[in-house]
Amino acid sequence: MDTKSLRIFLHLSESLSFSRTSEAYHMSPSTLSRHIKQMEDVVGYPLFLRDNRSVHLTPEGEKFIIYAKESLGAWEHFQQSLANQFQELAGEISLYCSVTASYSFLYTILSEFRGRYPKIELKVHTGDPVPAMERVLNRLEDISIAARPNHVPTNLAFKRIAISPLVFIAPKDPQALRALNANEVGKVDWATVPMIVSEDGIARVRVDQWFKQQQVKPNIYAQVSGNEAIVSMVALGFGIGVVPTLVLDNSPLVDSVQILKVSPELEAFDVGLFTLKKSLANPIIKAFWDQITD
Numbered sequence: 512m513d514t515k516s517l518r519i520f521l522h523l524s525e526s527l528s529f530s531r532t533s534e535a536y537h538m539s540p541s542t543l544s545r546h547i548k549q550m551e552d553v554v555g556y557p558l559f560l561r562d563n564r565s566v567h568l569t570p571e572g573e574k575f576i577i578y579a580k581e582s583l584g585a586w587e588h589f590q591q592s593l594a595n596q597f598q599e600l601a602g603e604i605s606l607y608c609s610v611t612a613s614y615s616f617l618y619t620i621l622s623e624f625r626g627r628y629p630k631i632e633l634k635v636h637t638g639d640p641v642p643a644m645e646r647v648l649n650r651l652e653d654i655s656i657a658a659r660p661n662h663v664p665t666n667l668a669f670k671r672i673a674i675s676p677l678v679f680i681a682p683k684d685p686q687a688l689r690a691l692n693a694n695e696v697g698k699v700d701w702a703t704v705p706m707i708v709s710e711d712g713i714a715r716v717r718v719d720q721w722f723k724q725q726q727v728k729p730n731i732y733a734q735v736s737g738n739e740a741i742v743s744m745v746a747l748g749f750g751i752g753v754v755p756t757l758v759l760d761n762s763p764l765v766d767s768v769q770i771l772k773v774s775p776e777l778e779a780f781d782v783g784l785f786t787l788k789k790s791l792a793n794p795i796i797k798a799f800w801d802q803i804t805d
């Protein structure tokens with residue numbers, strides 16, 4: 512039976528007045544009567560007893576109220592579930608970050624997001640953080656995690672996740688240290704010590720500036736892409752490196768290296784998410800962005 516008929520029946524079962532119910536449904540009392548008659552034919556029993564002065568429900572009519580309410584409830588429930596399905600955000604986001612960032616941040620970022628938006632699929636690409644911002648600018652990724660440069664392009668939005676000091680690290684083993692002309696912590700011959708630094712990017716800019724300030728030309732032994740590998744090279748005794756502490760904290764080699772106290776200290780990394788400001792008009796990216804609180 513159609514939902515409109517069920518609603519009309521329920522209205523009449525409450526009003527017990529053909530004139531009021533016909534008015535409510537903008538039909539004449541005789542059309543309403545015909546409607547009810549058709550329903551009674553389908554049900555096979557009279558639903559109402561009527562005479563000139565009053566209208567009463569029959570026992571079958573009473574039972575039919577239960578059926579009508581249940582089926583309308585089920586119908587509404589069904590419609591709601593369709594509506595929810597269309598309102599639920601679905602789609603794909605691509606995210607670029609370093610392996611370290613995936614260890615440190617993805618769990619926190621994604622654990623709530625996954626529950627709230629199960630239909631948003633995530634594509635995570637990991638690698639050297641240096642090109643992370645560029646990849647967003649070039650639309651290779653929707654979002655990336657990286658350190659904020661001193662000048663962020665105006666079409667990019669940035670949201671901080673963490674501050675991580677940028678530190679000089681040396682091998683912990685005293686013999687390995689001595690082999691590097693750095694026999695005492697804090698006493699390093701900066702002109703000769705082999706340096707292991709980022710090939711490029713913010714860390715490299717800061718290290719180069721630091722050496723310039725010291726008026727020393729660094730002896731660059733290795734240029735590495737990806738901070739994790741800098742820790743490995745230093746742990747193996749190849750030189751002194753520069754990495755954000757975040758990378759150290761997540762490195763299996765953390766116990767093989769030590770942080771050197773240097774003055775002045777390097778400017779810390781301001782690590783966070785990048786996306787194109789334009790992309791925030793996309794509800795999926797906006798949903799991801801909005802659930803990050805620094």
Ligand SMILES: CC(=O)[C@](C)(O)C(=O)O
Pocket residue numbers: 609610611612640656657658675737738739755757758780782
């Ligand atoms: C998140 C980031 O880009 C770091 C901290 O620099 C890294 O993981 O190397």
